[in-house]
Amino acid sequence: MNRRVARIKAVQSLYQIEMTDVHPEDAIQTVLEKGEETSAFLSALVNGTLEHQDEIDELLKGALKNWTLSRISRVDRAILRMAVYEMKWQEDIPINVSINEAIDIAKGFTGEEEAGRFVNGVLSTVANRL
Numbered sequence: 001m002n003r004r005v006a007r008i009k010a011v012q013s014l015y016q017i018e019m020t021d022v023h024p025e026d027a028i029q030t031v032l033e034k035g036e037e038t039s040a041f042l043s044a045l046v047n048g049t050l051e052h053q054d055e056i057d058e059l060l061k062g063a064l065k066n067w068t069l070s071r072i073s074r075v076d077r078a079i080l081r082m083a084v085y086e087m088k089w090q091e092d093i094p095i096n097v098s099i100n101e102a103i104d105i106a107k108g109f110t111g112e113e114e115a116g117r118f119v120n121g122v123l124s125t126v127a128n129r130l
Contacts, residue, residue, distance in 0.1 A: 001036065003101075004104075006039050006042040007082065007086075008105055009028070010045035010046050010049070012031040013027040013042075014046060014049060014050075014082060015074055015075055015078045016031070017046075019074065024047055024050060028042060044090070045082055045086065049082050052085055053081060056088075057081070059088075059129065059130075060080055060081070060084060062125075062129065063125035075106075075110070076110075076115060079102050079106050080102070080119060080122055082102070083101070084123070087099070087126065087130060088130060098123075099120065099123045099124065102123055103120050106118070
């Protein structure tokens with residue numbers, strides 16, 4: 001599985017965890033295709049995001065203008081959390097790659113350019129503070 005697919009599956013897993021409080025490994029298994037094996041990158045994104053969620057949320061809160069974290073859709077929140085995890089703790093990945101991937105994933109999930117602009121604005125603010 002390539003990294004784009006792993007990121008999409010990580011967002012799906014994080015969304016499922018937030019909605020149902022399912023165990024992370026069960027959420028990952030749910031998003032895999034029949035016979036598909038999980039990747040280390042997918043597991044790192046899901047587990048790392050959950051492990052650092054409090055710190056990630058503080059970074060996001062500091063980047064939001066006239067918004068609260070709870071007001072953001074669950075899908076966008078999952079995308080933002082995963083991207084911030086990747087930006088801060090996946091040091092082998094350039095920050096601009098993490099941001100661009102998150103923008104594309106947001107547009108893919110919502111079908112709207114506005115979602116991409118919102119994600120870009122929040123993540124660019126976070127990046128400037130890292």
